[in-house]
Amino acid sequence: MFYDQARILVSSGDGGDGMVCFRREKHVPLGGPSGGDGGPGGDVILAVNPKVSSLLHFQRRVHLRAQSGRHGGSSNKTGSAGDPLVVEVPPGTVVRDADTDELLADLANEGQQVTAARGGRGGRGNARFASSTNQAPRIAERGEPGVERWLTLELKLIADVGIIGVPNAGKSTLLSVVSAARPKIADYPFTTLHPNLGVAALDDFSTLVLADIPGLIEGAHAGAGLGHDFLRHIERTRVLIHMLDGAAEDPLEDWAKINQELALYNPVLADRPQIVVLNKMDLEEASVLWWPEIQAAAERHGFEAMSISAVTGQGVQQLLRRAHQLLVELPPAVSLDLSRPEARPQEDEDAFLIERVTTEAGPGWQVSGVRIERLAAMTYWEFSEAAARFQRILDAMGITAALENAGVQPGDPVVIGDKVLEWTD
Numbered sequence: 001m002f003y004d005q006a007r008i009l010v011s012s013g014d015g016g017d018g019m020v021c022f023r024r025e026k027h028v029p030l031g032g033p034s035g036g037d038g039g040p041g042g043d044v045i046l047a048v049n050p051k052v053s054s055l056l057h058f059q060r061r062v063h064l065r066a067q068s069g070r071h072g073g074s075s076n077k078t079g080s081a082g083d084p085l086v087v088e089v090p091p092g093t094v095v096r097d098a099d100t101d102e103l104l105a106d107l108a109n110e111g112q113q114v115t116a117a118r119g120g121r122g123g124r125g126n127a128r129f130a131s132s133t134n135q136a137p138r139i140a141e142r143g144e145p146g147v148e149r150w151l152t153l154e155l156k157l158i159a160d161v162g163i164i165g166v167p168n169a170g171k172s173t174l175l176s177v178v179s180a181a182r183p184k185i186a187d188y189p190f191t192t193l194h195p196n197l198g199v200a201a202l203d204d205f206s207t208l209v210l211a212d213i214p215g216l217i218e219g220a221h222a223g224a225g226l227g228h229d230f231l232r233h234i235e236r237t238r239v240l241i242h243m244l245d246g247a248a249e250d251p252l253e254d255w256a257k258i259n260q261e262l263a264l265y266n267p268v269l270a271d272r273p274q275i276v277v278l279n280k281m282d283l284e285e286a287s288v289l290w291w292p293e294i295q296a297a298a299e300r301h302g303f304e305a306m307s308i309s310a311v312t313g314q315g316v317q318q319l320l321r322r323a324h325q326l327l328v329e330l331p332p333a334v335s336l337d338l339s340r341p342e343a344r345p346q347e348d349e350d351a352f353l354i355e356r357v358t359t360e361a362g363p364g365w366q367v368s369g370v371r372i373e374r375l376a377a378m379t380y381w382e383f384s385e386a387a388a389r390f391q392r393i394l395d396a397m398g399i400t401a402a403l404e405n406a407g408v409q410p411g412d413p414v415v416i417g418d419k420v421l422e423w424t425d
């Protein structure tokens with residue numbers, strides 16, 4: 001089984017809490033504030049490791065979390081930062097947000113990485129809140145909670161050469177005779193259900209990575225057969241071997257149909273260098289009937305045609321050499337989209353929404369929004385100054401006015417994140 005997709009849950013570390021603390025000195029009843037900041041939580045980073053070849057290990061390891069930051073201490077001691085978690089993925093991994101399907105990164109090559117979840121900021125200690133008017137602040141921040149998100153990982157094979165064609169053309173047979181791969185081969189269509197990779201050694205000791213792609217049929221671009229799932233694998237291969245079945249009713253028509261499917265799926269594929277290969281030359285119908293026709297048609301359309309028998313080995317080495325030569329002439333594989341190396345939330349953090357809700361304490365209000373909920377989570381409610389600061393921010397963000405417009409009354413419960421407040425004038 002070839003695992004080429006995975007769903008994982010990543011959690012960055014929470015920021016450590018800031019501390020409220022005052023210096024104790026002889027003969028000084030109340031020294032200055034000395035509560036340290038909390039350390040930042042660790043990020044979750046996805047990074048390419050070329051030694052990793054599949055997403056298989058994510059079947060067992062679904063939840064990946066980075067370490068939280070440590071709390072701030074007395075004497076202005078800052079809490080230590082949480083360790084980031086570096087998750088190794090194979091080259092060719094495409095990372096998406098599972099909820100929105102937004103493309104976060106296309107990790108094609110060694111050295112590429114993406115921060116998938118940023119660690120929470122450390123809360124500030126009370127030493128940071130000292131001012132000329134308040135020299136003994138009893139206020140500190142709690143650490144910012146880490147981020148949790150589901151991601152989908154999808155592996156685009158990075159094979160040099162894709163072997164494509166209708167079912168039964170002999171694609172798997174070719175892979176099995178040129179490499180150590182042992183794909184299933186049978187005389188019925190759709191034998192191959194997942195792409196198989198194999199490495200072929202050429203006479204001159206150079207190597208080629210080939211992918212045997214499951215058979216394509218008419219309508220594949222729209223999901224017919226197994227097609228759609230695997231067309232995306234073809235996008236990454238740089239040279240196509242388009243294999244025609246010399247025993248088919250009309251290999252020429254097959255060729256035209258599959259080329260059309262490629263173009264419909266992604267126009268770029270239609271321009272990919274393609275060697276048209278007639279297989280089963282050991283059969284008379286192939287060598288006598290179809291080969292002259294295919295040579296002529298390929299020439300008319302500006303394609304290069306070759307003929308082989310995967311079973312007898314006739315023409316196979318020449319085909320590999322030609323594919324290799326084309327690769328050498330081509331530029332290296334490029335990544336789809338590197339314009340967004342970091343995953344950032346797109347929403348407006350300051351936006352909020354006010355709704356009527358029923359709480360345990362009776363009918364009330366719910367305020368939701370990224371910034372205000374984060375702030376509520378970071379507030380030490382047991383300190384009146386911290387609560388007062390929260391109130392000032394509610395005013396500044398326009399939330400107080402919006403609640404009053406909506407008809408909030410003193411005594412009403414107001415829910416913000418996990419916190420239930422009682423409204424007062």
Ligand SMILES: Nc1nc2c(ncn2[C@@H]2O[C@H](COP(=O)(O)OP(=O)(O)OP(=O)(O)O)[C@@H](O)[C@H]2O)c(=O)[nH]1
Pocket residue numbers: 166167168169170171172173174184185186187188189190191192193213214215216279280281282283308309310311312
């Ligand atoms: N005579 C002859 N038969 C061949 C040749 N190559 C493959 N075959 C036969 O063709 C049939 C299909 O071969 P596969 O390699 O399974 O074909 P495939 O293209 O991988 O098919 P799917 O996986 O179903 O898309 C098998 O019965 C093979 O033995 C050849 O060169 N000559």
Ligand SMILES: [Mg+2]
Pocket residue numbers: 171172173183184185191192212214215
């Ligand atoms: Mg096959």
